[in-house]
Amino acid sequence: MNRRRTILKYALAMPLVWSAAPLAGLAGTASPPGAQAYFHYPLDGIHVPQRFTVRIGLKEMGVAPAGVVRPSTGHHHLLVDTELKDLTKAIPSDYNHIHLGNGQTEVLLTLMPGPHTLQLVLGDHDHVPHTPPVVSKRITIYVR
Numbered sequence: 001m002n003r004r005r006t007i008l009k010y011a012l013a014m015p016l017v018w019s020a021a022p023l024a025g026l027a028g029t030a031s032p033p034g035a036q037a038y039f040h041y042p043l044d045g046i047h048v049p050q051r052f053t054v055r056i057g058l059k060e061m062g063v064a065p066a067g068v069v070r071p072s073t074g075h076h077h078l079l080v081d082t083e084l085k086d087l088t089k090a091i092p093s094d095y096n097h098i099h100l101g102n103g104q105t106e107v108l109l110t111l112m113p114g115p116h117t118l119q120l121v122l123g124d125h126d127h128v129p130h131t132p133p134v135v136s137k138r139i140t141i142y143v144r
Contacts, residue, residue, distance in 0.1 A: 028088065031130035032072050035060040037120040044139035051110045054078060056120060058105070061134065066101035067125050074122040074130060076100040078107060081116055083138075090127040099127065111143045 040055035042048050056076050064073035082096040093099045100107055120136035121129055129135070 028128045028131040028133070029074070029124035031074075031122070031132060031134050032060050035072075035122070035130070035134045037076065037122050037134050037136040039118070039120065039136060039139060042118070042139070042141050044137070045141070047142045047144055050113065050143055051108065053106055054109050054118065055106045056100075058122065058134075061122065063103045063105060064125070065103040066099070066123070066127060069125045074124050074134065075103055076105070077121045077123050077127070078109075079117075079119040079121060080109070080111070083119070084121055084129070084135075087121075087129045087133045087135075091121060091123050091129065093127075099123075101127075113143050115140055115142050117141075 036059040038057045038059070040057050042052065042054065056078075058076075060072075062070070062073040063075060064070050066075050077091045078098040078100065080096050080098065084091060084097075091097055091099070098107060098109075117138055117140050119138040122134035124130055
């Protein structure tokens, strides 16, 4: 009788374990220690023309297109004049959140004259920031 109760207890618990599995991906894919996204160009505080190329660097990880599942990889997202408030959800795609989903490490950007902020966030195959997030320093540039 005890054995039957034990089997029944595990049989009832298994659907709970299986149903929690899809939730694990919501936290983002794991990033390795020391992973870092950074700007090759522009650098913080410089003046740039209205149209310029942003060049991106990445340490301790590789770049893969969106949708490709490989360990220690992701693709870049460029945040322009905005902050990412929720690092557990997919990064939106709009004028302020530029997806480099083909695995690009540079992008041609056109901005209006004045000060602007730029920040990089590495996203996994589903555009969700990694855990812990791989985020660059937020920089300010001045467009002439």
